[in-house]
Amino acid sequence: MIQNAVGTPVSRVPEGGRARAGVTCGDCGLLAMCLPHGLDRKARESFEQCVRRRRPLQRGEMLYVAGRPAHSVYALRCGSIKSFVVDPEGEEVVQAFYLPGEVLGLEGLVGDRHDHFAVALEPTLYCEIPAHALAELVPRHLPLQRQLMRIVNRQLGESRRQSFIYSRREARLRLATFLLELARRRAARRLSSTRFRLSMDRRDIASYLGLTLETVSRGFSRLQSEGLIESRGKAITLLQPRSLAALCGVGDHE
Amino acid sequence: MIQNAVGTPVSRVPEGGRARAGVTCGDCGLLAMCLPHGLDRKARESFEQCVRRRRPLQRGEMLYVAGRPAHSVYALRCGSIKSFVVDPEGEEVVQAFYLPGEVLGLEGLVGDRHDHFAVALEPTLYCEIPAHALAELVPRHLPLQRQLMRIVNRQLGESRRQSFIYSRREARLRLATFLLELARRRAARRLSSTRFRLSMDRRDIASYLGLTLETVSRGFSRLQSEGLIESRGKAITLLQPRSLAALCGVGDHE
DNA sequence: GGCATCAATTGATTTAGATCAATCGCACGG
DNA sequence: CCGTGCGATTGATCTAAATCAATTGATGCC
Numbered sequence: 001m002i003q004n005a006v007g008t009p010v011s012r013v014p015e016g017g018r019a020r021a022g023v024t025c026g027d028c029g030l031l032a033m034c035l036p037h038g039l040d041r042k043a044r045e046s047f048e049q050c051v052r053r054r055r056p057l058q059r060g061e062m063l064y065v066a067g068r069p070a071h072s073v074y075a076l077r078c079g080s081i082k083s084f085v086v087d088p089e090g091e092e093v094v095q096a097f098y099l100p101g102e103v104l105g106l107e108g109l110v111g112d113r114h115d116h117f118a119v120a121l122e123p124t125l126y127c128e129i130p131a132h133a134l135a136e137l138v139p140r141h142l143p144l145q146r147q148l149m150r151i152v153n154r155q156l157g158e159s160r161r162q163s164f165i166y167s168r169r170e171a172r173l174r175l176a177t178f179l180l181e182l183a184r185r186r187a188a189r190r191l192s193s194t195r196f197r198l199s200m201d202r203r204d205i206a207s208y209l210g211l212t213l214e215t216v217s218r219g220f221s222r223l224q225s226e227g228l229i230e231s232r233g234k235a236i237t238l239l240q241p242r243s244l245a246a247l248c249g250v251g252d253h254e
Numbered sequence: 255m256i257q258n259a260v261g262t263p264v265s266r267v268p269e270g271g272r273a274r275a276g277v278t279c280g281d282c283g284l285l286a287m288c289l290p291h292g293l294d295r296k297a298r299e300s301f302e303q304c305v306r307r308r309r310p311l312q313r314g315e316m317l318y319v320a321g322r323p324a325h326s327v328y329a330l331r332c333g334s335i336k337s338f339v340v341d342p343e344g345e346e347v348v349q350a351f352y353l354p355g356e357v358l359g360l361e362g363l364v365g366d367r368h369d370h371f372a373v374a375l376e377p378t379l380y381c382e383i384p385a386h387a388l389a390e391l392v393p394r395h396l397p398l399q400r401q402l403m404r405i406v407n408r409q410l411g412e413s414r415r416q417s418f419i420y421s422r423r424e425a426r427l428r429l430a431t432f433l434l435e436l437a438r439r440r441a442a443r444r445l446s447s448t449r450f451r452l453s454m455d456r457r458d459i460a461s462y463l464g465l466t467l468e469t470v471s472r473g474f475s476r477l478q479s480e481g482l483i484e485s486r487g488k489a490i491t492l493l494q495p496r497s498l499a500a501l502c503g504v505g506d507h508e
Numbered sequence: 509g510g511c512a513t514c515a516a517t518t519g520a521t522t523t524a525g526a527t528c529a530a531t532c533g534c535a536c537g538g
Numbered sequence: 539c540c541g542t543g544c545g546a547t548t549g550a551t552c553t554a555a556a557t558c559a560a561t562t563g564a565t566g567c568c
Contacts, residue, residue: 085418088503093421095414110400110407139396146364152406153364159413160349164339166420167347167464169526171555202516210421215555217517233516233564249342423556425525456546469525471547487534487546510568517562524556532547538540 024048030101033188034075035129035151038143047144050133053077057120063105066117070108072128076100079124080199084207085116094208096158097121097200099185103151109135121199166210174209175219177248179229183238194241198234278302284355287442288329289383289405292397301398304387307331311374317359320371324362326382330354333378334453338461339370348462350412351375351454353439357405363389375453420464428463429473431502433483437492448495452488 025036025048036047056079057063063074063081081098095116098104107115108131138144165177187193198205206213220231228244230237238244279290279302290301310333311317317328317335335352349370352358358372362385392398419431441447452459460467474485482498484491492498 087418087422093418095417107407107411110404115411139393139399142393145393145399149402149406150364152403152410153361156406156410156413157361157369159410159417163349163413163417163420163464164341164347166417167461168341169464169554207421210417210423212556213516214518214557217515218555221517423524466526467546468527468548471545472525475547512567513565515562515564517560519560520558522555522557524554525552526554527552528550530547530549532545534545535543537542 023053025051028077030075030077030189033101035073035103035134035144035147037147039141043141043143047137047141050129050137052128052130054126054128057124057126059120059122061120063118063120063126064114066114068114069112070105070114070131072105072130073103073108073134074105074118075103075127075129077125077127079126080121081118081124081126082121082200082204082208083116083118092207094200094204096155096162097182097204097208099189101189106148106152106155109148121204162208171209171211171215172219172222173248174211175205175216175223176228176244178205178209179236179238180241180244180248183241194238196236198236201234277307279305282331284329284331284443287355289327289357289388289398289401291401293395297395297397301391301395304383304391306382306384308380308382311378311380313374313376315374317372317374317380318368320368322368323366324359324368324385326359326384327357327362327388328359328372329357329381329383331379331381333380334375335372335378335380336375336454336458336462337370337372346461348454348458350409350416351436351458351462353443355443360402360406360409363402375458416462425463425465425469426473426476427502428465429459429470429477430482430498432459432463433490433492434495434498434502437495448492450490452490455488 025031025034025044026041028034031037036044039047064070066085076098078100080100081104082094083096083098083104084092084094087093096104098118104118105114107113138148161181165174168174182196182198183193186196200208202213202216206216209216211219220229223229223244224231228238228240228247230239279285279288279298280295282288285291290298293301318324320339330352332354334354335358336348337350337352337358338346338348341347350358352372359368361367361369392402415435419428422428436450436452437447440450454462456467456470459465460470463470465473474483477483477498478485482492482494482501484493
């Protein structure tokens with residue numbers, strides 16, 4: 001449904017301006033996966049000059065809206081964001097979920113308009129880097145160039161993996177793959193990879209995986225009855241991550 | 255099937271070396287969509303110094319192989335290439351089809367290994383740009399940087415659109431979308447967008463669209479019986495491109 | 509604390525596409 | 539010119555997931 005898209009105001013007026021003491025990229029635990037990774041102190045400082053740390057987004061609040069001018073690139077600090085497009089029938093189609101340390105809105109660097117929506121799934125903090133400033137910095141700093149390419153390339157890989165699991169038609173496999181992907185990304189952030197709370201609802205997961213929400217729900221139930229996970233609403237525990245991986249990795253033929 | 259992957263030698267020894275007179279980027283009709291687009295004459299000449307124009311690939315011949323070191327980026331001059339991965343059951347999963355003017359193997363710029371296979375679907379000419387040389391040129395030439403980002407971004411968009419049509423489950427719609435996408439890309443190359451020969455077989459299309467080859471075949475038959483296309487094997491005519499577009503664009507609810 | 513609301517689960521039925529199984533038709537080599 | 543073989547088509551059946559429809563459970567609000 002598009003109600004979010006039309007009903008919720010786009011994030012606008014900043015509350016904090018420049019990065020303030022105590023909240024710099026140097027301090028940030030997510031530096032290693034973020035844009036300024038690899039920059040020396042001096043370069044990082046000029047990068048920081050461009051970074052705007054905004055007030056938090058509330059759940060359901062839009063970070064940006066498809067069709068509007070894209071003037072910035074965004075890096076998540078905490079919380080989570082889903083990106084989606086709206087299909088001709090007016091249905092939301094979820095394209096990606098973003099976790100802290102991930103960068104979105106890169107189309108702002110090349111195109112001039114967003115081609116999708118981005119909305120917070122929970123209270124969310126982020127940094128905003130104006131595209132014109134970033135575009136000026138990139139040619140001057142080799143590590144920034146490399147990191148940018150690495151990030152875009154990673155997104156491309158993720159998107160292709162997603163296409164891949166779509167083409168495998170078994171619902172339970174898509175679900176298992178989805179959970180393991182989340183676990184992997186959480187592990188990379190030193191968060192528990194076996195117990196976590198989903199910030200998205202069943203409908204979002206269904207849309208992301210190309211299924212209906214009923215099928216997702218049944219999938220969770222089935223994985224639970226098989227003892228592979230414990231699922232109580234949004235609280236998920238992976239009881240047998242190895243078996244889950246085996247399910248996705250090796251064939252289900254036997 | 256993986257037989258291609260193991261049965262066919264990787265393209266290796268070059269036949270032509272440096273770009274020769276008469277075959278330069280300046281002459282190439284595809285310059286506008288290729289990497290050196292936007293470079294001034296001088297910059298383009300130093301770009302050309304890096305370009306290797308290789309002997310043609312035969313149908314079925316591999317351009318590169320997943321797992322092997324990625325030392326170059328490739329630009330298609332004519333013919334076509336499919337890229338694919340091999341799933342745990344050993345089945346080929348087609349990720350993309352590349353047409354003249356398109357660039358592949360960009361992961362060579364960031365990673366050090368190919369993560370997928372690329373194979374010629376017909377006799378195919380291509381240019382090879384060694385990654386190290388390109389990586390050296392990029393920081394020095396702003397238009398090259400911008401073009402690189404534009405190309406990667408376009409690939410990301412394409413991959414997301416692909417995920418999107420996977421999530422729409424109706425087979426005939428996927429097929430119609432596929433045909434229109436091909437038509438669009440051909441039109442961009444000033445080739446007929448209504449009559450063309452598919453260089454890939456039904457199995458490849460099926461894999462790309464996440465369907466079985468029987469379903470693809472039935473889809474073609476159905477679109478033909480509806481008078482939207484004419485399909486005789488690989489020869490395709492779009493009889494009602496507008497209706498096809500309506501099918502994909504607007505809903506099928508009625 | 510109880511009720512309203514919405515998310516999630518579970519059940520019954522339908523259906524699109526997968527799967528299994530023949531042909532068909534065209535290109536190629538003898 | 540006629541087989542041979544592979545790609546494509548067509549047909550019959552089966553099945554996983556969509557759809558339709560309750561029901562249950564959690565969350566927040568009065």
